[in-house]
Amino acid sequence: MNNIKSENELKFYYTVHTSLDVVEEKIQSVGSKSTNDMRELYLGLLYPTEDYKVYGYVTNTKIKFVIVVESSSNISLRDNEIRSMFKKLHSAYVDMVCNPFYVPGEQITSV
Template identity: 50%
Template sequence: MIVCVSVVGHQNNPLYLQSFTEADDALKLHHVVHCSLDVIDERVNNPKKTGLTLNETFLGLLYPTENYKVYGYLTNTKVKFILVTTDVDVRDADVRNFFRRFHSAYVDAVSNPFHVPGKKITSRSFAERVSTIVKSFGLGGAV
């Protein structure tokens, strides 16, 4: 189950964070997302150590915690997507598919002529599209 998705700008400024839990875990999820930025920087700055190629956008499992697994994705413009899930057994193919669809939704949202680059994403249609992508996570079907 996906707990949280986040978009972080190239200067590590939060652009979007949506939580999908019933509990009031927003502060904890902000902390998890913030901690994952260090791991992303480590992987991007030391590609030989992590085995990452320069054109690879999917960063894979960033780190597991006691309750969550955190996955990362880096766009060509250095915008970071972070996925926090509670599932123990998540297939990389499902996560890659999620990020591909999430990236497409992001591109559509920032292509809006009324969106100011580098500012928070406040589009209601983007939030609804993200919710739809999250609901279909792991089902294998494209929406």
């Protein structure tokens, strides 16, 4: 069972790291078009596989968020639902960082 868990973890690491490369490419292409226009934070579908779909979002301060969704699920999410998830995640992140008791670099956990 541990071997299966570590195989899945490696698969996720690979998927997320590959997606981050796509995020960098999209940021550079947007940056070259208009340097001051970063209003569109949602990057869309980054990396589809047979098992998962990976979506990306970048904040104005270059913080990158990645959401991995199962492709085989019966529920297909629309772009506006994914955008909404990212906006809520971004808002929660901002609230956490603005907390005076948060230590920068500390692992983020949910209570």
